[in-house]
Amino acid sequence: MVIVMKADATDKQISEMLDFLTSLELKVHISRGEERTVIGIIGDKKKLKDKPLELMEGVEKVVPIVESYKMVSRTFKPESTIINVDGVEIGGKDIIIMAGPCAVESREQLFESAEAVKKAGARFLRGGAFKPRTSPYSFQGLEEEGLKMLREARELTGLKIVTEVMDIHSIDLVSEYADVLQIGARNMQNFSLLKEIGKIQKPVLLKRGIAATIDEWLNAAEYILSEGNKNVIFCERGIRTFETYTRNTLDLSAVPIIKKLSHLPIIVDPSHGTGKSELVAPMSKAAIAAGADGLMIEVHPDPKNALSDGVQSLTPEAFKMLTDEIKAISRIIGRDFD
Amino acid sequence: MVIVMKADATDKQISEMLDFLTSLELKVHISRGEERTVIGIIGDKKKLKDKPLELMEGVEKVVPIVESYKMVSRTFKPESTIINVDGVEIGGKDIIIMAGPCAVESREQLFESAEAVKKAGARFLRGGAFKPRTSPYSFQGLEEEGLKMLREARELTGLKIVTEVMDIHSIDLVSEYADVLQIGARNMQNFSLLKEIGKIQKPVLLKRGIAATIDEWLNAAEYILSEGNKNVIFCERGIRTFETYTRNTLDLSAVPIIKKLSHLPIIVDPSHGTGKSELVAPMSKAAIAAGADGLMIEVHPDPKNALSDGVQSLTPEAFKMLTDEIKAISRIIGRDFD
Amino acid sequence: MVIVMKADATDKQISEMLDFLTSLELKVHISRGEERTVIGIIGDKKKLKDKPLELMEGVEKVVPIVESYKMVSRTFKPESTIINVDGVEIGGKDIIIMAGPCAVESREQLFESAEAVKKAGARFLRGGAFKPRTSPYSFQGLEEEGLKMLREARELTGLKIVTEVMDIHSIDLVSEYADVLQIGARNMQNFSLLKEIGKIQKPVLLKRGIAATIDEWLNAAEYILSEGNKNVIFCERGIRTFETYTRNTLDLSAVPIIKKLSHLPIIVDPSHGTGKSELVAPMSKAAIAAGADGLMIEVHPDPKNALSDGVQSLTPEAFKMLTDEIKAISRIIGRDFD
Amino acid sequence: MVIVMKADATDKQISEMLDFLTSLELKVHISRGEERTVIGIIGDKKKLKDKPLELMEGVEKVVPIVESYKMVSRTFKPESTIINVDGVEIGGKDIIIMAGPCAVESREQLFESAEAVKKAGARFLRGGAFKPRTSPYSFQGLEEEGLKMLREARELTGLKIVTEVMDIHSIDLVSEYADVLQIGARNMQNFSLLKEIGKIQKPVLLKRGIAATIDEWLNAAEYILSEGNKNVIFCERGIRTFETYTRNTLDLSAVPIIKKLSHLPIIVDPSHGTGKSELVAPMSKAAIAAGADGLMIEVHPDPKNALSDGVQSLTPEAFKMLTDEIKAISRIIGRDFD
Known part of the structure; x- marks a missing residue:
């Protein structure tokens, strides 16, 4: 940590700051510049946790040096983590596709989706049984009934299941x-949900918050890892910006950034990330070209009659065409698909 | 709801749309313009809930007309709601100040803060016992021990207590x-937390999400009201923008907007809204001038040694000066204070 | 400037950096921490201007310490600047109101507006003769004809004139x-426009860019001052955010921030800042309470028939009511009006 | 255009609106719903240009239907435009790369860059002679001297030249x-600059504004086309968001959106779009996979000593590796390179 003192800080203020720091048994280095004095702090920064040094007299600003997350960091663990989900590896050489309807609506809709996405090369079936919706009057999901349908679809197709958990009550x-x-x-x-999920070993797909910085996202994962669950997969799904043409602005630069800062895998959800089905294919190809480990894509056998997010869903036919293109790009950039 | 058909929509596409709508027993009105055909829909819009009309052939866009929230709307209830918290009214003529430390740290710190804010005219003591923190390694609050201190402070001073609940487990x-x-x-x-809190009658202070639109905020309140709890107070606390000088951008226009769209009261938190103590006084005065029903302000007897958010806390002396100014402005704009 | 070396920077990399800095005749101070080595640089930072130190091997990041603007800074000139516009002082004790139509449309419209705003206490008449419009097919202003009408209105009422200059060709x-x-x-x-305007002595009202940071805004003013024109007035007019209910998000915290960082005056334009006439009065009062030196408000004798921005214009009656309220608040906070 | 009347609009308000519209000789269609009355307007919308219908009594909102730009629209011209720059086609089957230093600094630096980017497959040399810089004290470019060096580089290598024009004075x-x-x-x-450039026939590379919506960007191009110059190439270069890790957030979804809405070509600048050289390669590949017609990339023979933007520049070696990868992806998606 580096403390920059104000241009007009007095010698007394500077020596009080030094006294304070040494009273905490921290080592300090002082640089007296022409315009400012700068104090570098060495030692156990935990002693300064939550001390508002900015408020001490004569201080202009405090510059942190070390990031706040640890276990998710590639500095902490340089080799990439591969997450094994019952035999399917995420973060390895294979590009992994998770696909299916936004919400589980019925046995027929789900099974039809599942067969279609499996045929096109998906390894995971997605589908919400509990749905977070802006309005309390929108369809909230089939809940446990939906979960049972997902299990049936798993048995029928062998696809793995990824589905949302909305609160600590329903984790089990x-x-x-x-x-x-x-x-x-x-x-x-x-954070309560993150901590509880950190206590089990089930793999977690952690979507980026609507306006979360990369740093906050890494820290959210740190909540899970610090409780013991190391199986976190990031999922970029678009951030909120001023642009209204798209539902969100898909931030594909998050892919190489997460790859650089963390050892954990990252996939991309272009369906929520754009909110428009005609943008899903180009952004899926772009995500893979940028280095993503996989994709999460909404596919619905009959988008016009979907109970949720039909506007951004692909038909099974469009999805099949897309996975063929993904396959070709994957190989070009040294990845596999299937 | 209004459906705008594409410039090149065929007669067949238009008549299929009309057939679809009438099959749902909706009444429609058609306007055939020179460039576009526009279809207005009358009747029970619930029949169209989650039907992706945008996907039907020939459709250019779908324009919703009625807002999605109801019980929070001033159309639904034209007169302003006054929320009575054990004798203290929020949303009435009186400006209500909630003040205290960001986090409850110790009995001494809390009691000293409580005495100070009471003396300056606050009616509520704020203080976090459960603290949501970006990093899992930051101070997470004193939890139940902190709650007990808050109760003691209540008994000592008569101040009402406002404090955060972070998950459904700890509502009781x-x-x-x-x-x-x-x-x-x-x-x-x-949403799980909102629904559960909707089932009790305890007043709720609903802070605006970091990147929440006005519409999403009103809908979040609708989750609570629709479950039965009508005692919701909005709290504007700044939104996330590109500006980095302030912690957030305090959106004071939210005050007259919420007043117009909803009958519920709104207060402003300039401490989190700006993240800098020197901005708290000007933005507090501005909030009251804009029509806010109250303020939530961080006050700490010793900001330099605060365990959380010291940088944005006022000293008791600065807080007293501020409430005196607030008092004067309140009267000018036809409100009371004390 | 402070250079933070990477955790795994080698001794060779560190000594190369030190050699490079000393080759430029800069003095350096080194802090070798447990995790990182930090190098502080003392001396003429101009030698480092545009040197990408971040690219040197072993460097993690570079932290600038001194802001890039100088002449606009309150550090450079501690006392507030009062700008005298032909006898009317901006930035002094008086609150100054600039009001009038968005665009000059006709002699009648302009004179009627001018009389009305003068009666209500405005000291300046605003009105665009050259209009920047998103679409080339929108009304672009009456150009020189409009300027002539503004001069006539000035002669009739004694109001000072503020109007937009859109390019270097039309400055004269x-x-x-x-x-x-x-x-x-x-x-x-x-920047070409800023530099040219810096060469004359006419006072300048510098609106904040649609997505400009405080720092960029101060630097834009620095372009003008550094060429010789010291008569700059800042005008906060809302920034672009994700919120769509308002045209922009009026950032009132900019008022105390500019007051702290700069000696120049600042006024607020709540008409463009919100885009809705019903929000103009509350946000005007809030701006004054936050410490603004004045307001710029759109007033139109017949908003329904305005050629530009009618939706956000006040009627003369509404404007008169507002200035009465502004007067009362001004006195409470130690300012004058009239 | 569709006018939605308020729930409580009176019959008188509705008939006044109808009278007003018919007085302008517009045809109207009325839909009286259970909650709202909706009025569709048919005929020459120019009659309503800048009429603030929102202000008429009883009006809730006004919904425009037709976009404001025309000549840039794919509705107006369905087939894609190919821009021929002295023999090099942009927007055709070939992927076009523009590369070079951010700023022209010296003959040696420029020629070395030019040779390197040509060898790697670039068809254009980029390099700023006039530089827009946030601070007036940063390097502002070599101006005409820089332009002359660009011409020399053109003669030496055959590369086409793309360089910034900052004001109307220097267009010629x-x-x-x-x-x-x-x-x-x-x-x-x-807009003054756009209009003047519209009057010549030189091809224009129109970068997206820092916080410009897609709609504003298309309208900016419309300014140029409406004056007669049809040779506009869009360039996505990142937008301003809350994220601070990157210099901007590169919005690759703009590529398929522009392709859908307009017939004009679009290229991507990942150097400014991310601000970090390590992100340039993955985002370049992603841009091509998303359908971009080309790339603009900063390459500097010695990034560490660049006078501007060294942090985001590629070395010639890194650039060569990248173009090889781009070549492979281009073919996979049905494009050519070279």
Whole structure:
């Protein structure tokens, strides 16, 4: 940590700051510049945790040096983490596709989706049984009934299941049916939920918060890892900006950034990230070209009659065409698909 | 709802749309323009809930007309709601100040803060016992021990208590100690929490989400009201923008907007809204001038040694000066204080 | 400037950095921490201007310490600047109101507006003769004809004139008619325009760019001052955020921030800042309470038939009511009005 | 255009609105719903240009139906435009790369860059002679001397030249030396500049404004086309968001959106779009996979000693590796390179 003193800081203020720091048994280095004095702090920064040094007299600003997350950091663990979900590896050489309807609506809709996405090369079936919706009057999901349908679809197709868990009450319930627990964008900083999920070993798909910085996202994952669950997969799903043409602005630069800062895998959800089905294919190809480990894509056998997010869903035919293109790009950039 | 057909929509596409709508027993009105055909829909819009009309052939866009929230709307209830918290009215003529430290740290710190803010005219003591923090390694609050201190401070001073509840598990616990339950910005769309809090009658302070639109905020309140709890107070606390000089951008226009769209009261938190103590006084005065029903302000007897958010806390002396100014402005604009 | 070396920077990399810095005749101070080595640089930082130190091997990041603007800074000139516009002082004790139609449309419309705003206490008449419009097919202003009408209105009422200059070609022309040259939000970083305006002595109203940071805004003013024109007035007019209910998000915290960082005056434009006439009065009062030196408000005798921005214009009656309220608040906070 | 009347609009208000519209000789269609009355307007919408219908009594909102731009629209011209720059086609099957240093610094630096980027497959040399800089004290470019060096580099290598024009004064000067005139992000809504450039036939590279919506960007191009110059190439270069890890957030979804809404070509600048050299390669590959017609990339023979933007520049070696990868992806998606 570096403390920059004000241009007009007095010698007394500077020596009081030094006294304070040494009273905490921290080592300091002082640089007296022409315009400012700068104090570098060495030692156990935990002693300064939550001390508002900015408020001490004569201080202009305090510059942190070390990031606040540890276990998710590539500095902490240089080699990439591969997460094994019952035999399917995420973060390895293979590009992994998770696909299916936004919400589980019926046995027929789900099974038809599942067969279609499997045929096109998906390894995971997605589908919400508990749905976070802006309005309390929108369809809230089939809940446990939906989970049971997901399990049936798993048995029929062999696809792994990824589905959202919305609160600490239902972690056990959802874990019974799902292979990967999804934490939605609105819950990315639901710290109670993160801590509880950190206590189990089920893989977690952690969506980026609607306006979360990369740093906050890494810290949200740190909540899970610090409790013991090391199986976190990031999922970029668009951030909120001023642009209204798209539902969100898909931030594909998050892919190489997460790859650089963390050892954990990252996939991309272009369906929520754009909100328009015609943008899903180009952004899926772009995500893979940028280095993503996989994709999460909404596919619905009959988008016009979908109960949720039909506007951004692909038909099974469009999805098949897309996975063929993904396959070709994957090989070009040294990845596999299937 | 209004459906705008594409410029090149065929007659067949238009008549299929009309057939679809009438099959749902909706009445339609057609306007055939020179460039576009526009279809207005009359009747029970619930029949169209989640039907992706945008996907039907020939459709250019779909324009919703009625807002999605109801019980929070001033159309639904034209007269302003006054929320009575054990004798203290929020949303009436009186400006209500909630003040205290960001986090409860110790009996001494809390009691000293409580005495100071009471003397300056605050009616509520704020203080976090459960703290949502970006990093899992930051101070997470004193939890139940903190709640007990808040109750003691209540007994000593007569101040009402407002404190955050972070998850559904602790609603009962926090309700035992608090007069008003605060839902933090990160939990504004924690729909499970909103629904559970809707089932009790304890007043709720609903902070605006970090990147929540006015519409999403009103809908979050609708989750609570629709479950039966009508005692919701909005709290503007700044939104996330590109500006980095302030911690958030305090959106004071939210005050007259909420007043126009909803009958519920709104207060402003300039401490989190700016993140800098020197901005708290000017923005507090501005909030009252804009029509806010109250303020939530961080006050700490010793900001330099605060365990959380010291940089944005006022000293008791600065707080007293501010409430004197607030008093004068309140009267000028036809409100009372004290 | 402080250079933070990477955790795994080698001794060779560190000594190369030190050699490079000393080769430029800069003095350095080194702090070798447990995790990182930090190098502070003392001396003439101009030698490092545009050297990408971040690229040198072993460097993690570079932290600038001194802000890039100088002449606009309150450190450079501690006492507040009062700008005298032909006898009317901006930045002194008096609150100054600039009001009038968005665009000059006709002699009648302009004179009626001018009489009305003068009666209500405005000291400046605003009105665009050159209009920056998103679409080339929208009304672009009456140009020189409009300027002539503004001059007539000045002669009739004694109001000072503020109007926009859109390019370097028309600086001389607009200067002939206007008392204050307005630089619009879209031109805040039109550096050629800023430099040319810096060469004359006419006072300048510098609107904040649509997505400009405080720092960029101060630097834009620095372009003008560094060329010799010290008569700059800042005008906060809302920034672009994700919120769509308002046209922009009026950032009132900019008022105390500019007051702290700069000696120059600042006024607020709540008409463009919100885009809705019903929000103009509350936000005007809030701006004054926050410490603004004045307001710029759109007033139109017949908003329904305005050629530009009618939706956000006040009627003369509403404007009169507002200035009465502004007067009362001004006195409470130690300012004058009239 | 569709006018939605308020729930409580009186019959008188509705009939006054109808009278007003018919007085303008517009045809109207009325839909009386259970909650709202909706009025569709047919006929020449120019009659309503700038009439603030929102202000008429009883009106809730006004919904425009037709976009404001025309000549840039794919509705207006369905087939894609290919822009021929002295033999090099942009927007055709070939992927076009523009590369070179941020700023022209010296003959050696420029020629070395030019040779390197040519060898790697670039068809255009980029390099700023006039530089828009946030601070007036930063390097502002070599101006005409820089332009002359660009012409020399053109003669030596055969590369076409793209360079920025910052104001109307220097259009003629820059046009003498450049094959494509670049309009920078800060000037995207410098309407005077757009209009003047519309009067010549030189191809224009129109960078997206720092916080410009897709709609504003298309309208900015419309300013140029409506004056007669049809040779506009869009360039996505990142937008301003809350994220601070990157310099901007590169919005790759703009690529398929522009392709859908307009017939004009679009290229991507990942150097400014991310601000970090390590992100340039993954985002370049992603841009091509998303359908971009080309790339603009900063390459510097010695990034560490660059006078501007060294942090985001590639070395010639890194650039060569990247173009090889781009070549492979281009073929996979049905494009050519070279």
